[in-house]
Amino acid sequence: MRQSLVVANWKMHGSAASAIALLQELLPVAAAASAEVAVCPPFVHLPLALQVTADSGIGVGGQNCSEHESGAYTGEVAASMLADLGCDWVILGHSERRQYFAESSELVAAKYSSVRATGLTPIVCVGETLQQREQGKAQEVVAGQLQVLMDSPLSASDVIAYEPVWAIGTGQTASPGQAQEMHGFIRQFLREHCGETAEQIRILYGGSVKAANAAELFGQEDIDGGLVGGASLDAAEFAAVINAA
């Protein structure tokens, strides 16, 4: 039985004050929820997020990390630094990283390897563009993004987030049927490459998840929760998403 997981991706939003206020509103929500909850603020807000959520059960993670362990890489943050700070999670290969920062699947795989050594739990994002979907290549694209991670079998705690690029921040959500179809495909891919561990790996859906659509999405067999962008910045909206999981 996989416990539902709801992860907030704040992207590049928020001041220290707004971050603290949002987290404080989430504390009682997460305490009462049956789903596991995590937040991924911008790097600079990680220390305060860890402080506000201490002992609350809310996990904290980075939105990205370097593929390198240390060195002359100005502006980068190593996975071990996130772990050292007290983070539990890190998002890898978000479509905005792939699109705006030219992250290839091979680079995402290198980041995944660097995370494995640290004890952080990776949330690896995969998903196709609208053009790829319209060309009938959605499954092929997602399989390619997963294949590069398969040098060794994934761990049971690893998380995959299916985020169709055309649904991120657009208000356009994959229908529950479309999402389940891809989640089922990902589960089958994981079964073929990771054996029984596939049943334990959580596969999140991301792409304009909000209070109004969360319950139906999360009700699908292979959707184990959500990676939530815009709606995670509004405490009431995000609370409703958590409660739907």
Ligand code: PEP
């Ligand atoms: C995301 O950033 O991972 C995301 C899914 O964004 P949104 O919920 O705003 O579409």
